[in-house]
Amino acid sequence: MIDVLYFAWVRERIGIPKEQVQTSAATVADLVDELRSREDRYAAAFEDLAALRVALDQELTDFNAPLEGVREVAFFPPMTGG
Amino acid sequence: MTVRVQENPFDFGAEAQAFATGRTDAGAVVTFTGIVRDLVQSPLHEMMIEHYPGMTERALSGIEADARTRWDLRDVLIIHRHGILRPGDMIMMVATASPHRKDAFEAAEFLMDFLKSRAPFWKKERTGEGEEWVASKSEDEYALSRW
Numbered sequence: 001m002i003d004v005l006y007f008a009w010v011r012e013r014i015g016i017p018k019e020q021v022q023t024s025a026a027t028v029a030d031l032v033d034e035l036r037s038r039e040d041r042y043a044a045a046f047e048d049l050a051a052l053r054v055a056l057d058q059e060l061t062d063f064n065a066p067l068e069g070v071r072e073v074a075f076f077p078p079m080t081g082g
Numbered sequence: 083m084t085v086r087v088q089e090n091p092f093d094f095g096a097e098a099q100a101f102a103t104g105r106t107d108a109g110a111v112v113t114f115t116g117i118v119r120d121l122v123q124s125p126l127h128e129m130m131i132e133h134y135p136g137m138t139e140r141a142l143s144g145i146e147a148d149a150r151t152r153w154d155l156r157d158v159l160i161i162h163r164h165g166i167l168r169p170g171d172m173i174m175m176v177a178t179a180s181p182h183r184k185d186a187f188e189a190a191e192f193l194m195d196f197l198k199s200r201a202p203f204w205k206k207e208r209t210g211e212g213e214e215w216v217a218s219k220s221e222d223e224y225a226l227s228r229w
Contacts, residue, residue: 009215078223080217081197
């Protein structure tokens with residue numbers, strides 16, 4: 001099981017801030033494919049990966065990153081701090 | 083070195099005073115504070131700042147540690163708020179202390195550039211016309227390339 005977190009408009013489109021996902025996905029991109037195929041709201045949130053960022057165990061990474069050993073995946077739009 | 087992520091307001095004057103007081107190791111202190119700006123098109127009712135607890139503190143500490151490897155810094159303070167803010171409210175501040183002003187100025191700019199697009203905060207604006215997530219700007223991403 002892996003914790004999947006959503007922030008900002010990704011959270012709003014999917015409708016929940018966090019869920020546990022049973023997956024055997026090898027990479028972030030594989031996990032995204034699995035989520036997309038679930039329901040329209042996931043397909044809508046993950047429509048354009050260029051508009052999204054991903055963090056594995058709270059470190060920014062990219063969609064090709066492997067998921068082995070990862071406990072927490074977070075998807076969100078580009079950050080707007082400061 | 084202090085990183086604080088908080089919902090409550092902070093006292094900019096008191097923070098700056100405490101940061102700059104009692105130093106003999108640093109001849110230069112630079113502070114920057116960001117304030118919620120009203121919008122031109124439609125008056126801003128409030129700004130909601132969401133963040134990623136845990137990662138936010140990690141990211142800010144990482145940015146701060148990176149700054150310390152690049153400049154001669156004796157102290158750094160980063161405060162960033164989340165939650166609901168209104169026009170005129172202070173969102174965040176950074177302070178840098180260095181023996182030399184160039185290091186203090188450059189480090190403060192570096193911290194601001196990375197805070198904008200590498201710390202997990204997201205701003206949503208509420209106006210009379212509705213709510214909208216603030217889009218990231220390409221120039222913010224470009225700003226990182228100069229470092």
